Amino acid sequence: MKFPSLFGQRKYRPAKGRKPAATAPLSSGEEASDALEENLGRIRELFGDASDLNVRRLRIRSTGEEAAVVYLEGLTDKNAINNNVLKPLLGETDSEGVLSVTIGRVGWLTKWSDIVPAILKGKSVLFVEGRAEARVLGTEGWPQRSIEDPQLEASLKGAHQGFVETIEQNVALIRRYLPHRQLKFANLTVGRRGDTRVSIVYLADVANPEILKELEDRISQLDVDVIINTGELAELIEDNPYSPFPQLLVTERPDAAVSQIVQGRFVVLVDRSPGVLVAPAPFTSFFQSIDDYSTRWSIATFIRLLRFMAFFVSIGLPAFYIAVTSFNFELIPIKLLLAIGEYRGSVPFSPFVEAIFMELTLEMIREAGVRLPAPVGQTVGIVGGIVIGQAIVQAGLISNLMVIVVAFTAIASFILPNFDMVAAVRLIRFSLMIAAAMFGIFGIMIGMMVLIGHLIALESLGTPFASSFAPIRFSDWKDTFIRAPLWKMGRRPEGSRAVQSDRQGPTRPEGDGR
Amino acid sequence: MKKYAFNEITTIQYISLINGMTVSFGFIEIPADLHKKAGTGGLISLLLGTLVTMAASLIVVQIMRRFPNGTILDMLTRRVGKWAGRLAAVVIAAYFLFYGYIGIVYSTRVIKARVLQETPAYITLFLLLIPTYVVARNGFRVLGRYAELSIWLSLWIPFVFLLVWRHTNWNYLFPLLERGWLPILKAVPDTFFYFLGFFATTLFYPFLQKKEKASFAILTANGLTMLSYLFITILSFIFFSPEEMKEVNQPSIYMLKTIELRFIEQVEGLFIVMYMLIFSMSWIPPFLLSSFCAAWLFGRADHRLFLRVLMIGIVLFSCFYVPGLNTTYALSDKLTKVGTVLEYALPVPLLLFFMLQARISRKRSRRRRL
Numbered sequence: 055m056k057f058p059s060l061f062g063q064r065k066y067r068p069a070k071g072r073k074p075a076a077t078a079p080l081s082s083g084e085e086a087s088d089a090l091e092e093n094l095g096r097i098r099e100l101f102g103d104a105s106d107l108n109v110r111r112l113r114i115r116s117t118g119e120e121a122a123v124v125y126l127e128g129l130t131d132k133n134a135i136n137n138n139v140l141k142p143l144l145g146e147t148d149s150e151g152v153l154s155v156t157i158g159r160v161g162w163l164t165k166w167s168d169i170v171p172a173i174l175k176g177k178s179v180l181f182v183e184g185r186a187e188a189r190v191l192g193t194e195g196w197p198q199r200s201i202e203d204p205q206l207e208a209s210l211k212g213a214h215q216g217f218v219e220t221i222e223q224n225v226a227l228i229r230r231y232l233p234h235r236q237l238k239f240a241n242l243t244v245g246r247r248g249d250t251r252v253s254i255v256y257l258a259d260v261a262n263p264e265i266l267k268e269l270e271d272r273i274s275q276l277d278v279d280v281i282i283n284t285g286e287l288a289e290l291i292e293d294n295p296y297s298p299f300p301q302l303l304v305t306e307r308p309d310a311a312v313s314q315i316v317q318g319r320f321v322v323l324v325d326r327s328p329g330v331l332v333a334p335a336p337f338t339s340f341f342q343s344i345d346d347y348s349t350r351w352s353i354a355t356f357i358r359l360l361r362f363m364a365f366f367v368s369i370g371l372p373a374f375y376i377a378v379t380s381f382n383f384e385l386i387p388i389k390l391l392l393a394i395g396e397y398r399g400s401v402p403f404s405p406f407v408e409a410i411f412m413e414l415t416l417e418m419i420r421e422a423g424v425r426l427p428a429p430v431g432q433t434v435g436i437v438g439g440i441v442i443g444q445a446i447v448q449a450g451l452i453s454n455l456m457v458i459v460v461a462f463t464a465i466a467s468f469i470l471p472n473f474d475m476v477a478a479v480r481l482i483r484f485s486l487m488i489a490a491a492m493f494g495i496f497g498i499m500i501g502m503m504v505l506i507g508h509l510i511a512l513e514s515l516g517t518p519f520a521s522s523f524a525p526i527r528f529s530d531w532k533d534t535f536i537r538a539p540l541w542k543m544g545r546r547p548e549g550s551r552a553v554q555s556d557r558q559g560p561t562r563p564e565g566d567g568r
Numbered sequence: 569m570k571k572y573a574f575n576e577i578t579t580i581q582y583i584s585l586i587n588g589m590t591v592s593f594g595f596i597e598i599p600a601d602l603h604k605k606a607g608t609g610g611l612i613s614l615l616l617g618t619l620v621t622m623a624a625s626l627i628v629v630q631i632m633r634r635f636p637n638g639t640i641l642d643m644l645t646r647r648v649g650k651w652a653g654r655l656a657a658v659v660i661a662a663y664f665l666f667y668g669y670i671g672i673v674y675s676t677r678v679i680k681a682r683v684l685q686e687t688p689a690y691i692t693l694f695l696l697l698i699p700t701y702v703v704a705r706n707g708f709r710v711l712g713r714y715a716e717l718s719i720w721l722s723l724w725i726p727f728v729f730l731l732v733w734r735h736t737n738w739n740y741l742f743p744l745l746e747r748g749w750l751p752i753l754k755a756v757p758d759t760f761f762y763f764l765g766f767f768a769t770t771l772f773y774p775f776l777q778k779k780e781k782a783s784f785a786i787l788t789a790n791g792l793t794m795l796s797y798l799f800i801t802i803l804s805f806i807f808f809s810p811e812e813m814k815e816v817n818q819p820s821i822y823m824l825k826t827i828e829l830r831f832i833e834q835v836e837g838l839f840i841v842m843y844m845l846i847f848s849m850s851w852i853p854p855f856l857l858s859s860f861c862a863a864w865l866f867g868r869a870d871h872r873l874f875l876r877v878l879m880i881g882i883v884l885f886s887c888f889y890v891p892g893l894n895t896t897y898a899l900s901d902k903l904t905k906v907g908t909v910l911e912y913a914l915p916v917p918l919l920l921f922f923m924l925q926a927r928i929s930r931k932r933s934r935r936r937r938l
Contacts, residue, residue, distance in 0.1 A: 382683075382837060384833055384834040384837060385832055385833060385834055385837060385838060386831075386832070386833055387830065387831065387832070387833045388833060391833075493684065493687065493695065494683075494684070495683070495837070495838065495841050496679060496683050496684055496692075496695070496841055496844075497695070498841075499841045499842065499844050500695045500696070500698060500699060500844075503699035503702075503844065503845065503848065504698055504699045504702050506699075506714065506717060506845075507699050507702035507703040507710075507714060508702055510703075510710055510713040510714055510717060511702070511703070511706040511710045518713070520713065520717075523717065523720070524713035524714070524716055524717040525578055525580075525581065525712070525713055525716065526580060526716055526720065
């Protein structure tokens with residue numbers, strides 16, 4: 055079967071032992087004929103017995119031509135077909151002999167290799183007796199959800215509109231924030247079977263064209279069946295897929311995406327997925343939340359610093375516990391050491407086993423909480439409270455301090471605003487625990503050095519992932535470790551390599567007193 | 569001709585690289601060493617040593633300015649001959665291998681003595697090689713970032729040392745010239761050991777983003793090195809009495825034993841572990857430079873193969889033998905000698921040679937014009 059746009063250039067080979075598909079091979083250049091019956095026969099042949107295929111025959115009132123409208127039931131807007139296609143055709147409006155319908159997006163197609171995908175994507179096609187061209191009508195209308203608050207990234211003061219699964223809607227959400235002619239879109243299609251629409255959004259006079267080219271190159275080189283979700287695209291185009299760290303940011307928030315666009319970055323929209331990709335995404339951008347900009351800057355700065363601290367606590371606290379209780383007793387004050395010894399006296403396991411057991415339990419509770427439906431979800435909390443709580447201590451299985459350590463790490467990891475980064479933190483935590491169990495505090499340090507070495511070598515779309523601290527860029531610190539007052543952020547971050555870096559003037563009104 | 573594009577080192581990174589390489593374990597060793605050789609007058613030796621070092625590093629930069637787009641190896645090949653370049657590659661590769669090896673063995677020994685007493689030394693050494701490979705395989709650009717980050721992450725060190733401030737006595741410092749000027753002058757060449765490493769400029773130079781700032785940067789790096797040495801030396805001298813100074817081994821670490829914090833019982837163990845970032849600067853850059861020279865020698869752009877060979881070599885060798893601390897001191901004496909010749913003495917005739925060559929060729933071209 056030769057059908058380039060749908061099946062690529064692969065040769066068609068019928069599966070063994072099964073009857074070949076009912077469709078006859080379709081050559082790339084095959085065109086629609088001018089005989090209506092022939093066309094409809096071909097359609098039936100190509101679609102087989104698709105239950106949602108609808109062929110509506112009619113006679114155009116004004117010209118008297120025989121015609122047929124072909125569309126897939128569920129993917130089209132019934133209202134549009136009834137009122138804007140069938141009604142004009144059957145009515146008396148067509149005085150000039152042109153097939154006039156009241157649909158915005160229309161076109162003429164002649165090749166079957168164009169017509170079939172059009173139908174598959176929700177357009178309706180009008181065949182007319184005596185014409186070799188088919189009229190394609192943009193009547194798409196598939197099931198979609200309304201715009202809601204993004205679930206994964208809740209926000210207190212930010213907008214309550216999240217991206218949805220339709221790319222047109224998402225484009226509209228972005229345009230609402232930036233009605234500017236320099237907001238440009240680069241449209242690509244990915245997937246042999248899926249034909250997923252992917253759209254790169256950027257400010258043409260701000261964003262760096264080299265990065266755009268790199269991004270376009272990477273996406274257009276993809277050769278996959280279908281892209282179901284943005285996460286898949288991220289994994290396919292990332293610089294280093296073997297790293298635990300996400301190198302591209304996925305967000306469901308239009309306001310966050312737009313804020314990244316004006317910083318000179320690129321946003322990649324993927325049709326059928328509510329998440330959009332932000333690229334390039336440096337390490338520090340995973341610690342920013344859109345609320346930071348709408349709360350008072352001093353509070354936002356405090357929270358930013360808290361997040362970085364939480365990152366280190368979440369990575370290293372269990373490892374540190376293991377190190378001081380099984381290796382480096384000399385590090386902690388003798389009083390505390392004695393207290394730990396008292397608690398640990400009744401515990402039959404080594405600190406490492408204890409810690410691994412508790413951390414794994416915590417991970418399970420978290421994972422269970424994510425997938426369970428809400429009514430059952432409450433049970434997780436109750437049952438989890440027994441495992442991470444007083445009961446397990448009383449049973450003499452785990453020491454008091456370990457429970458505190460686990461609870462502490464859990465809370466610390468909840469502070470981090472990005473889900474992918476939290477996942478990375480969890481993985482690193484376990485490797486550091488193993489290092490600590492083997493070599494104590496020195497093992498942790500080796501682990502941290504490897505982590506640093508890895509972090510500074512990572513790139514996000516060819517820009518340094520660790521940007522703003524290695525290589526050091528003090529001017530970017532205004533919006534990374536701290537959040538400077540908005541009117542001080544006059545320049546776009548250097549890390550995004552924007553070609554036009556002047557963002558705003560020092561335009562804070564000073565009042566009449568000065 | 570930009571042979572080494574993509575691998576750019578910023579000025580801050582360059583300063584951090586040179587500063588980190590020179591300071592590293594000198595910070596631990598220099599007070600006792602100076603005191604042994606020149607008493608408290610060692611401070612003056614240190615200042616004089618810095619001046620000589622600054623002059624020597626300026627000479628190195630002057631040499632490199634004559635051929636800004638290549639390393640010293642490319643330069644020697646071009647101006648002197650193919651074999652001069654190859655010889656230099658072998659010598660420099662061997663020198664930095666030796667340099668880095670002493671660094672990693674010294675760190676291993678310190679850790680073995682103070683943190684991981686029961687773990688065999690070779691295992692500690694293997695562990696240190698893991699981050700080394702992770703950083704060094706990515707070339708100079710990542711090395712620069714690593715150096716920068718190590719320095720920034722170590723800025724807490726002076727503040728920890730200030731905690732011993734109340735135990736100090738300035739009278740210990742005097743008289744400065746207890747034994748006269750002669751031992752002070754004699755100790756100057758011994759301070760060179762603690763400044764070795766600036767010669768790496770000859771290989772870093774083509775990668776520098778702003779070459780016009782190289783002189784300024786290397787003076788800053790030397791200055792920072794001097795400041796950190798001066799800080800720890802003065803602190804040790806006023807913390808320990810002259811008699812104690814003779815007894816104490818590694819005074820910088822010993823000093824920390826007096827610190828009592830509410831939340832940490834023993835500061836010095838934690839200090840050594842955290843100091844690993846600076847320690848690592850004494851072997852990660854040299855190993856990378858060494859494998860870079862080897863790759864150059866064989867005409868390859870990718871240094872990773874040689875880095876792996878070097879690492880595997882060290883691992884195999886260490887399985888059988890890891891030098892003890894005293895052997896390391898003996899080795900570092902040798903390194904001082906080799907380094908003084910290579911880094912301080914050799915650049916002078918080299919610069920003169922290049923100046924002469926330039927003058928002759930200029931004269932020749934003028935004569936031709938006439």
